[in-house]
Amino acid sequence: MTREFDFERPIVELEKRLHDLQTLSEDGQIDLSREIKAIADKIALMKAEIFKSLEPWQYAQVARHIDRPFTLDYVKILCGDSFVELHGDRYFGDDPAMVAGFGRIGPHAVAIIGHQKGHDTDENLFRNFGMPHPEGYRKAMRIMRLAERFKKPVVVFIDTPGAFPGIGAEERGQSEAIARNLADMSRLAVPILCFVIGEGGSGGALAVGIGDRVFMLEYSIYSVISAEGCAAILWKDASRAKDAARALRLRASDLLEFGIIDQILPEPLGGAHRDPAATAATIKAVILEHLAALLPLSPEELLARRYAKFRAMGRYKVQDDAETPAKN
Amino acid sequence: MGWLDRFTGGRKPPDPTDLWKKCPKCSEILLQKDLERNLFLCGKCDHHLRMPVWDRIALLTDDNSFLEIDQEMESVDPLGFVDSAPYPERLQKAIQATDSFEAVTCGEARLDGRPILLAVMNFEFMGGSMGSVVGEKVTRLLERGLDKRFPVICVSASGGARMQEGIFSLMQMAKTAAAIARLNAAAVPYISILTDPTTGGVSASFASLGDVNIAEPDALIGFAGPRVIEQTIRQKLPEGFQKAEFLLQHGMVDMVVHRRQLKATVGRLLQLWA
Ligand SMILES: [Zn+2]
Numbered sequence: 001m002t003r004e005f006d007f008e009r010p011i012v013e014l015e016k017r018l019h020d021l022q023t024l025s026e027d028g029q030i031d032l033s034r035e036i037k038a039i040a041d042k043i044a045l046m047k048a049e050i051f052k053s054l055e056p057w058q059y060a061q062v063a064r065h066i067d068r069p070f071t072l073d074y075v076k077i078l079c080g081d082s083f084v085e086l087h088g089d090r091y092f093g094d095d096p097a098m099v100a101g102f103g104r105i106g107p108h109a110v111a112i113i114g115h116q117k118g119h120d121t122d123e124n125l126f127r128n129f130g131m132p133h134p135e136g137y138r139k140a141m142r143i144m145r146l147a148e149r150f151k152k153p154v155v156v157f158i159d160t161p162g163a164f165p166g167i168g169a170e171e172r173g174q175s176e177a178i179a180r181n182l183a184d185m186s187r188l189a190v191p192i193l194c195f196v197i198g199e200g201g202s203g204g205a206l207a208v209g210i211g212d213r214v215f216m217l218e219y220s221i222y223s224v225i226s227a228e229g230c231a232a233i234l235w236k237d238a239s240r241a242k243d244a245a246r247a248l249r250l251r252a253s254d255l256l257e258f259g260i261i262d263q264i265l266p267e268p269l270g271g272a273h274r275d276p277a278a279t280a281a282t283i284k285a286v287i288l289e290h291l292a293a294l295l296p297l298s299p300e301e302l303l304a305r306r307y308a309k310f311r312a313m314g315r316y317k318v319q320d321d322a323e324t325p326a327k328n
Numbered sequence: 329m330g331w332l333d334r335f336t337g338g339r340k341p342p343d344p345t346d347l348w349k350k351c352p353k354c355s356e357i358l359l360q361k362d363l364e365r366n367l368f369l370c371g372k373c374d375h376h377l378r379m380p381v382w383d384r385i386a387l388l389t390d391d392n393s394f395l396e397i398d399q400e401m402e403s404v405d406p407l408g409f410v411d412s413a414p415y416p417e418r419l420q421k422a423i424q425a426t427d428s429f430e431a432v433t434c435g436e437a438r439l440d441g442r443p444i445l446l447a448v449m450n451f452e453f454m455g456g457s458m459g460s461v462v463g464e465k466v467t468r469l470l471e472r473g474l475d476k477r478f479p480v481i482c483v484s485a486s487g488g489a490r491m492q493e494g495i496f497s498l499m500q501m502a503k504t505a506a507a508i509a510r511l512n513a514a515a516v517p518y519i520s521i522l523t524d525p526t527t528g529g530v531s532a533s534f535a536s537l538g539d540v541n542i543a544e545p546d547a548l549i550g551f552a553g554p555r556v557i558e559q560t561i562r563q564k565l566p567e568g569f570q571k572a573e574f575l576l577q578h579g580m581v582d583m584v585v586h587r588r589q590l591k592a593t594v595g596r597l598l599q600l601w602a
């Protein structure tokens with residue numbers, strides 16, 4: 001049984017009744033199939049209704065759900081036993097908040113990079129809640145350079161509250177690590193596909209987010225600052241996070257409208273954690289489709305397009321001119 | 329109303345704090361006119377106070393050589409962002425207060441007779457935050473550097489990305505970093521000068537990517553702000569943490585240079601690389 005959201009409470013009672021009826025029905029004494037179907041339909045309808053009208057802040061809750069599939073959950077489904085995880089940045093250490101390696105997805109051998117959160121407290125402490133240190137970003141870049149040398153495309157899973165703000169992180173150059181990745185990814189001569197699967201937390205997310213295509217799962221978020229952080233600074237009150245979440249326009253639909261991402265990937269009803277396999281199948285289909293489009297491009301063409309993609313991002317006006325729209 | 333009217337109209341009335349400042353280091357009262365004459369260095373303790381944009385430009389360029397570009401580029405409100413005040417209102421206030429349209433001033437100039445491209449950020453304009461305009465102006469400057477093969481120098485002073493432009497601000501980090509990667513590949517020099525303070529999205533993009541990173545003494549430089557770090561790790565930060573000298577010690581900047589030696593230092597490097 002997955003942990004439910006506050007806003008799912010109305011259906012929890014129904015789900016319990018459904019469960020009871022199913023147990024009764026399994027005893028085989030009475031035929032309850034009609035009642036069961038009626039309740040199941042009602043649950044599906046209510047869920048669809050609830051998830052259709054979620055507030056931006058509730059999107060953030062879904063995006064951060066502890067049962068949501070994380071990078072290694074998708075890797076397991078997509079690559080099976082073919083995945084080989086690699087460790088270390090070769091300068092300082094290995095960062096469990098960032099995973100990297102090579103694996104096979106369909107016919108393609110690919111490099112896989114991803115933030116990694118934990119499904120419980122112990123795992124989260126080990127993974128630092130998916131907040132990388134500089135060595136995490138440097139490990140990611142090292143594996144991406146390997147991918148470039150062996151001409152393998154890169155698949156990135158983005159899921160972090162942000163880069164870790166700590167003493168060691170500053171001492172070892174968190175800023176430089178992020179900035180270096182932005183610059184180097186912009187010139188990495190193999191296709192890069194990025195998937196925001198949960199939280200796209202600011203520079204810590206973008207540091208592995210320079211892709212030829214950037215996709216977002218339906219209930220993932222991507223933002224310049226967390227809603228809580230924004231509320232604390234601009235409203236001087238972290239409890240105004242709901243307002244900040246609305247103001248920041250951090251949902252996939254917002255980013256698609258702004259031309260920042262390429263496509264929204266639909267999630268199963270109730271969120272990706274309700275059916276990780278189905279979500280992974282959606283991701284896999286998108287990977288195969290877009291690698292087929294990108295692999296034939298020459299490195300020059302690929303890099304020119306990648307540069308143009310990010311170059312076009314931004315809205316401004318030159319005096320007495322109209323506002324320049326984002327081009328893509 | 330043309331941009332020039334708006335540029336000169338509605339100047340704020342004189343403010344007593346325009347006449348003097350207190351040194352943040354030694355609390356000495358410093359007269360504005362003395363500061364202007366003394367490169368905004370404290371006459372008592374030599375602390376490097378924040379330097380206004382045009383003084384900084386004068387410091388780093390040959391006399392009357394600076395020609396501003398992209399001066400008329402202005403921010404818009406792509407998110408319709410409102411917190412305690414609407415974003416357009418905050419922008420207008422910043423424009424009035426700084427007599428400048430945005431948090432960065434860019435131009436072409438000469439340094440020791442050599443053509444350069446220079447960007448100078450203004451912390452007084454919404455904390456020097458980077459939105460679409462800062463990102464676009466810096467990127468255009470870098471691209472001009474690539475085009476003309478002129479060295480590019482960026483003087484940063486910024487609290488980071490501009491929250492009011494949301495995801496657009498974040499993407500300026502990608503844009504500027506990609507433009508630097510092109511300069512690097514073409515072997516056109518790019519020098520980053522980090523001044524107090526340089527943090528967040530600016531620190532984590534173009535400010536940290538110099539072929540040479542130069543910091544001013546005692547400048548606060550880091551990814552996360554000290555308060556955020558303290559709240560996260562719940563411990564006191566060590567003395568001198570995230571100061572220019574700390575970054576030098578940890579290998580993140582090439583040198584810490586006194587303001588009086590800044591132009592000569594950059595000039596020497598450019599001459600060696602020419
Ligand atoms: Zn002083």
